[in-house]
Amino acid sequence: RPLLEVTDLVKHYAVRGGVLRRQVGTVHAVDGVSFSLGAGETLGLVGESGCGKSTVARTVLRLIEPTSGAIRLDGEDIAPLSKTALRPYRRSMQIVFQDPFASLNPRMTAGDIVGEPLTVHGIATGAKKQERVAELFQQVGLRPDQMKNFPHQFSGGQRQRICIARALSLGPRLIVCDEPVSALDVSIQAQVINLLIDLQRKQNFSYLFIAHDLAVVAHISHRVAVMYLGRIVEIANKHELFANP
Ligand code: ADP
Ligand code: ADP
DSSP: OOSEEEEEEEEEEEEEETTTTEEEEEEEEEEEEEEEEOTTOEEEEEOSTTSSHHHHHHHHTTSSOOSEEEEEETTEEOTTOOHHHHHHHHTTEEEEOSOTTTTSOTTSOHHHHHHHHHHHTTSOOHHHHHHHHHHHHHHTTOOGGGGGSOGGGSOHHHHHHHHHHHHHTTOOSEEEEESTTTTSOHHHHHHHHHHHHHHHHHHOOEEEEEOSOHHHHHHHOSEEEEEETTEEEEEEEHHHHTTOO
């Protein structure tokens, strides 16, 4: 059984306009998307800007509500679950965004940022939490003595490592990466991609990996899904990707 099985996922956004903010239209951002993702597998999601990649990612994590469709995690459909019922599933699904600076609280130390999920989910506090955070820092190639530093004291690549450490903190089964290296210098991109690959080899979680750069996607993914206008028009093994005549 796959870790994640998405069936006929649909997401329509209401478009509002005028002074009364009346609904003036509907954007069919995701229009019947189905795919599965195995444990330890990476599925790349590519397609031109606006084709619905981010919407798929956010809907799968239930950060936004699906219009219809099933999102099965270990066979359990999480699409209809309430916020409270979702709580146990939130732990196993994490996201890494494009802009690491925007997703880090500038007033929190890096150590507190990485340790926050441990507090929120009541996993560890005090010395036990510090120990786990130090271990996470090492896993992503940061030094434990950097825990006391604030986000602005890190480089772009290091900030993305902080985001990755935070995503790893609860031992996730699925990490969604939404353009995780697009905001980084080209010379740093390969380092972060190789870190992501290395972490998966050791910890066996799955990635849903969104990027517009096909070379990056092909490098990290086992299979690649191509989206166009809200639909997946092709899913190919990465070896088949460049073999088409
Ligand atoms: P991306 O392609 O990375 O999603 P966008 O600039 O399209 O970047 O979107 C940035 C943010 O704005 C996202 O959170 C997205 O959900 C939201 N957004 C995108 N298009 C619209 C829209 N037409 N109306 C309202 N919000 C939008
Ligand atoms: P991608 O990630 O492939 O760039 P998105 O999922 O961000 O695509 O957007 C898909 C479509 O949905 C686009 O037409 C975008 O403008 C629209 N959209 C995204 N977010 C919103 C929103 N919050 N409200 C209205 N339309 C949105």
